[in-house]
Every structure is written in structure tokens, then in C-alpha cells.
Amino acid sequence: MTRLLEFLGNHWMMAGALLVVTVLLIQDLLESLFRKHKVLTPAGAVQLMNTEDTLVVDVREPAEFAEGHIEGAYHIPLGKLEERASEIAQYKEKPVIVTCQQGTRSPSACKTLTKQGFSRIYEMRGGMLAWRDAHYPVTRKRKKS
Structure with a gap:
């Protein structure tokens, strides 16, 4: 001792x-x-998107989103997520993948969506930086907003 x-x-x-x-x-x-959402890698996100009707919610700021995002991603900045969650209410029972720039804002967004009644929330670890590092495609087209 x-x-x-x-x-x-x-x-x-x-x-x-x-x-x-x-x-x-x-x-x-x-x-x-104790977290109520699951965490997955970009590869896991691709697998989930290929097997189920999945919504990707991008919670980055508009300028970050415009630089490139996942094809078909629904853009809701983190600061407006609580008030705009009703826009994606049809996905309450379906998989929702949340992404941000580095993976720092996604946990807050996942907690917000869980409180709003979404049952299948997935946080993409590493955000769009990890997505790009994995050489997955990004687009600059604005389909949904």
C-alpha cells in the first residue's frame, strides 16, 4: 500500500x-x-437503406447541407427539429437515420425524435465526414427540404 x-x-x-x-x-x-436509439456506421446505414423504407434526416445547417448530402435526405436543421418533426411523422414506425457533419449533433437530434414518438431511430456514427471517408456518394440537388 x-x-x-x-x-x-x-x-x-x-x-x-x-x-x-x-x-x-x-x-x-x-x-x-441507457440511450434509446441505435448507432450505426455508414456501411450499416447503406445496408438499412437498401433493405427497408428508410428516411435519412440531415440536421446540419443549410450551408453545410448545400455542400453535399446523402441522396434523398430530408433536411431539418437541429435548431428547428422539434418544431418541424411533424413533417416526417409518417416515419414514426419506420427506420430514421440521423446524420450531421461529424456526429456531434446527431445524438441530440435522436433524443428529440425519440421524445416525439419515433421508435426506430439510428444515429450515423461520424456523420457526413465518415460517409465521405467511406467514399459513398453525395449530391448537391435539393429534392426535399
Whole structure:
């Protein structure tokens, strides 16, 4: 026990870093256990889109959406999602894939849609950056808005 205390005293920065990383890992584990939506990769999103009637909701800002998006994606900026969720109400029982730029806004959007009664919500991990990194196609056409 005294050797452990001596080690911690001599290497307090490493011990502090270990504590921070441990807390963050536990937080991530608890969050993943209690979230009500599923997370999938771009490849998983393509598979789901090819097998079921799936809606892709892009929650990025208009300028980001205009730079390129998934073909057929429905654009609702995150700040307007709660008030505009009724526009996609016909998908409450169908798969809805939510994407953003990097995957940081999607979890909030998934929580909002879950609260609105959507039952099959999927968060695309990594957002459009991961989609492009996987070399999947993007379009600049505005079909839906």
C-alpha cells in the first residue's frame, strides 16, 4: 500500500490522467446503455437503406447541407427539429437515420425524435465526414427540404 501511495505521489499527473480517462469511459458506457436509439456506421446505414423504407434526416445547417448530402435526405436543421418533426411523422414506425457533419449533433437530434414518438431511430456514427471517408456518394440537388 505504501508503494502505491509513493507511486501516486511521484507520478500524480499520470494517476490524474488515468482517473480522468476512467471516468470518461464509465460515462460513455453508461450513456450507451441507457440511450434509446441505435448507432450505426455508414456501411450499416447503406445496408438499412437498401433493405427497408428508410428516411435519412440531415440536421446540419443549410450551408453545410448545400455542400453535399446523402441522396434523398430530408433536411431539418437541429435548431428547428422539434418544431418541424411533424413533417416526417409518417416515419414514426419506420427506420430514421440521423446524420450531421461529424456526429456531434446527431445524438441530440435522436433524443428529440425519440421524445416525439419515433421508435426506430439510428444515429450515423461520424456523420457526413465518415460517409465521405467511406467514399459513398453525395449530391448537391435539393429534392426535399
